[in-house]
Amino acid sequence: MASVAGALRRWALRRARSGxxxxxxxxxxxxxxxxxxxxDAVSEQIGQGASGGEKAKTSAGSIPPPxxxxxxxxxxxGVFASRAIGAGDLIHTASPxxxxxxxxxxxxxxxxxxxxxxxxxxxxxxxxxxxxxxFCSDECKEKSKGFLEIESTSSWSAYDTHCKERGLKYPxxxxxxxxxxxxxxxxxxxxxxxxxxxxxPDMLPEMExxxxxxxxxxxxxxxxxxxxxxxxxxxxxxxxxxxRINAFRVETVGGSYEDLLDLASSSVVADSAVGNAVYxxxxxxxxxxDPNAHILWIDNMDAxxxxxxxxxxxxxxxxxxxxxxxxxxxxxxxxxxxFGFQCRCSRCLSGD
Ligand SMILES: [Zn+2]
Ligand SMILES: [Zn+2]
Numbered sequence: 413m414a415s416v417a418g419a420l421r422r423w424a425l426r427r428a429r430s431g432x433x434x435x436x437x438x439x440x441x442x443x444x445x446x447x448x449x450x451x452d453a454v455s456e457q458i459g460q461g462a463s464g465g466e467k468a469k470t471s472a473g474s475i476p477p478p479x480x481x482x483x484x485x486x487x488x489x490g491v492f493a494s495r496a497i498g499a500g501d502l503i504h505t506a507s508p509x510x511x512x513x514x515x516x517x518x519x520x521x522x523x524x525x526x527x528x529x530x531x532x533x534x535x536x537x538x539x540x541x542x543x544x545x546x547f548c549s550d551e552c553k554e555k556s557k558g559f560l561e562i563e564s565t566s567s568w569s570a571y572d573t574h575c576k577e578r579g580l581k582y583p584x585x586x587x588x589x590x591x592x593x594x595x596x597x598x599x600x601x602x603x604x605x606x607x608x609x610x611x612x613p614d615m616l617p618e619m620e621x622x623x624x625x626x627x628x629x630x631x632x633x634x635x636x637x638x639x640x641x642x643x644x645x646x647x648x649x650x651x652x653x654x655x656r657i658n659a660f661r662v663e664t665v666g667g668s669y670e671d672l673l674d675l676a677s678s679s680v681v682a683d684s685a686v687g688n689a690v691y692x693x694x695x696x697x698x699x700x701x702d703p704n705a706h707i708l709w710i711d712n713m714d715a716x717x718x719x720x721x722x723x724x725x726x727x728x729x730x731x732x733x734x735x736x737x738x739x740x741x742x743x744x745x746x747x748x749x750x751f752g753f754q755c756r757c758s759r760c761l762s763g764d
Pocket of ligand 1: 522523524525526527547548549552
């Protein structure tokens with residue numbers, strides 16, 4: 413089953429190596445104990461308490477997911493099973509805080525939910541903007557209203573061109589998040605709970621240029637100053653640092669989970685990427701090169717977390733951040749340079 417996770421290449425990043433403490437986590441479900449009678453209550457809070465745009469629910473809807481978020485010995489926060497979970501079971505689903513289609517797919521992927529167009533994209537395309545955007549439904553169009561109204565007040569050509577020319581995708585997430593903050597649909601500190609990457613000084617001039625272009629786009633639209641007071645360089649860099657190691661590359665597989673298994677075994681999932689998205693709860697899962705859980709997307713941005721084998725109560729649930737089929741050297745290099753840590757999972761320790 414690990415090869416399935418491997419075929420579902422996802423490029424998310426690292427979080428919570430250190431520094432996560434009870435006091436800086438607003439969610440009350442964080443528990444530092446691994447056993448105890450409080451776990452049911454903790455789990456219940458996971459089901460109800462995933463706030464800030466995050467929805468965590470099981471397929472049954474009201475039953476809390478069988479997990480709790482606790483501190484690990486060496487890897488910051490982690491997600492643990494609060495009861496036994498059977499192989500293949502859904503742990504929970506999660507909606508992103510912010511998502512954005514790949515800039516090259518704006519006419520083919522829903523601007524809100526990242527669902528692929530089934531063909532006729534003209535029906536719901538938003539003709540009022542210079543670049544045609546596709547919406548899969550009136551519902552998605554309606555849900556986009558907040559950030560879209562703000563986005564439409566500014567000219568983004570300089571910012572978009574700058575990012576497209578450099579093949580950058582994360583600034584599009586920052587732009588959308590900024591529009592959401594101005595629209596009042598999320599708060600400016602909504603990603604603060606996530607672990608930031610440490611930004612190399614070499615990256616700063618590029619990011620500062622992006623920040624200036626973002627700020628300029630908003631300032632030109634002449635909004636009330638108070639509405640964009642959050643938009644400081646510090647805010648931009650803080651958001652970029654979190655997106656860099658927490659954004660998931662969303663690859664939808666379409667159809668059912670069974671189709672997915674077929675696809676994985678025939679390696680046909682290659683160009684299934686539709687966009688990028690940032691989640692809260694899925695970002696708390698630590699990495700393992702031989703994971704016992706994985707994240708997948710069926711037809712839109714809503715992520716499904718599933719276990720790959722039978723899980724004991726109290727066991728840590730880990731997903732693979734990279735292509736698990738790579739060899740030891742490639743995995744170590746990618747995890748170190750992309751995610752900032754040396755993997756010491758049991759597979760890596762065994763030299764596999
Ligand atoms: Zn949609
Ligand atoms: Zn490893």
